[in-house]
Amino acid sequence: MSALRKEAVEFDYAQENAVYSPNKKHIKRKKKNNGMIENLKNTAMIAATFMLGLLIIYNYAVITDKQMELNNLNQEITDLNDDIDQYNIALESIKNTNSIEEMAKAYLGMNYPTRKQTVFVDFAYGSSETTNDETAAQAKDENLFVGLIDKVASFIR
Numbered sequence: 001m002s003a004l005r006k007e008a009v010e011f012d013y014a015q016e017n018a019v020y021s022p023n024k025k026h027i028k029r030k031k032k033n034n035g036m037i038e039n040l041k042n043t044a045m046i047a048a049t050f051m052l053g054l055l056i057i058y059n060y061a062v063i064t065d066k067q068m069e070l071n072n073l074n075q076e077i078t079d080l081n082d083d084i085d086q087y088n089i090a091l092e093s094i095k096n097t098n099s100i101e102e103m104a105k106a107y108l109g110m111n112y113p114t115r116k117q118t119v120f121v122d123f124a125y126g127s128s129e130t131t132n133d134e135t136a137a138q139a140k141d142e143n144l145f146v147g148l149i150d151k152v153a154s155f156i157r
Helices: 034-095 097-107 129-156
Strands: 018-020 027-029
Antiparallel strands (some): 018 027
């Protein structure tokens, strides 16, 4: 069985840096000033990581601020649209002819014109002046008659 069994061989890869002493009893390793360089590298990596963390936090703060401004603008838009709807409702009620008529009667004391106050004008093309004079006299008599009827009707009311 000894032929099948291999002995474990250990390799020391750090022998390149090893310095052999003349009496070969002790192997001394050559120390480099790697300790200072390693500390500087570690400090630089920690500082870079810290700066990246601060940058990420700052960007999240900016994003949150912009989202808050956007939400405020959306709220203002909603409020303004509600105001527009209220004004449109008020405008529709004001544009109603019945409400205009009621306001004119109540606040301004206006009434419909009587027949006496109404003048009808007849436009006749190509007729002589005598016909126009006769028509005007006839309209005046008619207005007097209508005015008298209006006065009687208002007295009855």
